[in-house]
Amino acid sequence: MDSAVVRMSGRLRLTRLLAWLAAGALLLAVFLWYLSPHLVVEMAGRLWSCI
Amino acid sequence: MLICGALIVTLSMGIRHSFGLWLQPITMAHGWTREDYSVAMAVQNLVWGAAGPLVGWWADRSGAFRVLWLGALLYALGLFGMATTDQHLSFVLTCGVTIGLAQACTTYAVIYGVVGRNIDASQRSWAMGITAAAGSFGQFLMVPLASTLIHRMDWSPALSSLSFAALLIGPLAFGLREARRQAPAAAPAQHGKTAALLDGTPVSAGAALKEAFGHRDYLLLTAGYFVCGFQLAFIGVHLPSYLRDHQLDPQVATTALALIGLFNVFGTYAAGTLGQRIRKTWILSFIYAMRGLAMLAFVFTPPTPLSVGLFAATMGALWLSTVPPTNAVVAQMLGVKHLSMLGGIVFFSHQIGSFMGVWLAGRLYDATGSYQVVWWIAIVLAFAAALINLPIREQLQPARRLVSA
Numbered sequence A: 001m002d003s004a005v006v007r008m009s010g011r012l013r014l015t016r017l018l019a020w021l022a023a024g025a026l027l028l029a030v031f032l033w034y035l036s037p038h039l040v041v042e043m044a045g046r047l048w049s050c051i
Numbered sequence B: 001m002l003i004c005g006a007l008i009v010t011l012s013m014g015i016r017h018s019f020g021l022w023l024q025p026i027t028m029a030h031g032w033t034r035e036d037y038s039v040a041m042a043v044q045n046l047v048w049g050a051a052g053p054l055v056g057w058w059a060d061r062s063g064a065f066r067v068l069w070l071g072a073l074l075y076a077l078g079l080f081g082m083a084t085t086d087q088h089l090s091f092v093l094t095c096g097v098t099i100g101l102a103q104a105c106t107t108y109a110v111i112y113g114v115v116g117r118n119i120d121a122s123q124r125s126w127a128m129g130i131t132a133a134a135g136s137f138g139q140f141l142m143v144p145l146a147s148t149l150i151h152r153m154d155w156s157p158a159l160s161s162l163s164f165a166a167l168l169i170g171p172l173a174f175g176l177r178e179a180r181r182q183a184p185a186a187a188p189a190q191h192g193k194t195a196a197l198l199d200g201t202p203v204s205a206g207a208a209l210k211e212a213f214g215h216r217d218y219l220l221l222t223a224g225y226f227v228c229g230f231q232l233a234f235i236g237v238h239l240p241s242y243l244r245d246h247q248l249d250p251q252v253a254t255t256a257l258a259l260i261g262l263f264n265v266f267g268t269y270a271a272g273t274l275g276q277r278i279r280k281t282w283i284l285s286f287i288y289a290m291r292g293l294a295m296l297a298f299v300f301t302p303p304t305p306l307s308v309g310l311f312a313a314t315m316g317a318l319w320l321s322t323v324p325p326t327n328a329v330v331a332q333m334l335g336v337k338h339l340s341m342l343g344g345i346v347f348f349s350h351q352i353g354s355f356m357g358v359w360l361a362g363r364l365y366d367a368t369g370s371y372q373v374v375w376w377i378a379i380v381l382a383f384a385a386a387l388i389n390l391p392i393r394e395q396l397q398p399a400r401r402l403v404s405a
Helices: A002-035 A037-049 B002-030 B035-061 B064-084 B090-108 B110-119 B121-153 B154-168 B169-176 B193-199 B205-213 B215-246 B250-274 B280-300 B303-319 B323-334 B339-368 B374-391
Strands: none
Touching: A002 A037, A002 B090, A037 B250, B002 B064, B002 B090, B002 B110, B002 B121, B002 B154, B002 B169, B035 B064, B035 B110, B035 B154, B035 B205, B035 B303, B035 B339, B064 B090, B064 B110, B064 B154, B064 B169, B110 B121, B110 B169, B110 B339, B121 B154, B121 B250, B121 B323, B121 B374, B154 B169, B169 B374, B193 B303, B193 B374, B205 B280, B205 B303, B205 B323, B205 B339, B215 B280, B215 B323, B215 B339, B215 B374, B250 B280, B250 B303, B250 B323, B280 B303, B280 B323, B280 B339, B280 B374
8 A cells, every 4th residue: 555655646746757857858949949040140130120 | 727827828929929929930921011910910919918807807707718718719700810911910919819718718817717716825826926937938849949940940830830839729718718607786885895705696797897996006016017018018128129230140039039038937936925924015116126127237238149148047037927916906995706807907007008018119119229228118117016026005994995885
């Protein structure tokens, strides 16, 4: 019974860790997308044109 | 439910956040001025805020499901109208009025009503943090996505494709269906109405409104949210112009936008999570005070790419982080029965602040030739908001509760 509870909480912790890693990877990917050379130039042009 | 709510806010806030990128292609295609486009955006923001309480009342009464479906259809219709119309008046009606209404139907106030009613108070602030962080992520994601779509497909097909994306809100609304509730009846005479709102006794929307407007703390919270809107709209719209005035490279503005977006996700989630452990009004005071300090440091330092990056990261962490604690305080203070409507009223104040932030900054810039005065207004407002949030009581003592006659 106790080992089942321990296994469950271990699995939960692993799921949480994986979810955090996935979220982190997604955020990093989007951030790198912003910094891709053609997009930086194009968005800068659009932002500047909004002024 | 939380996943569906988060995805809906990701879509609705994300699409909305990309609107600045359509200015150039749309005005060029139709030969309009920037003012023509700005009028539609200003109308959109005001309609979003003004419709919020009414839409919230409907969502509280009938459930969020129908409201979200209507919002999805209006969003799609508005975006399609933006993509196809070449008349300025119909552009204002589609981009301004229709999308403004759609945003009122599909953003925080409506989603938080469901979250508030269905998630236990012990986890409510965290759940609101998750939902708001999803909205922040939508904003972060949609800017480069919209820019890429415009680049690859041209602006009109790109907008039409976003209108199909907005339709996804409809199916996602199935995850936010609530069990049918009884229509609110009149409040019992022997109760204080705040007590009735909190303990689940039926209270009419009118009585809830009267109660809320009689609450000093609710009014203080609403006033604080005005400042939030003022600051975000001013910085969001006028920061690139400020950077250009200081001869910074155009790409610095893009990096600043990316940093604001990235740190916004962390800040919003952190504010929601901390709201479970720390007094939420203290979190709000801290956020406003930190904004004031960040702006103070920024205006006193000559802008460089590094200082702009640091400012953007700091402001990003404080960007939408006011959303979860503000709404969680409303829920705690006045109950969840009319949360969408009461949250909608607080948000209306935010939108008036946004309008003032954009408009006043432009006007003062034209009058003085710099943003200096507006920065100082934003700084003073930040510290004022920090102070007015301090005395707000999240849970009113029974002796202090206002009892309507």
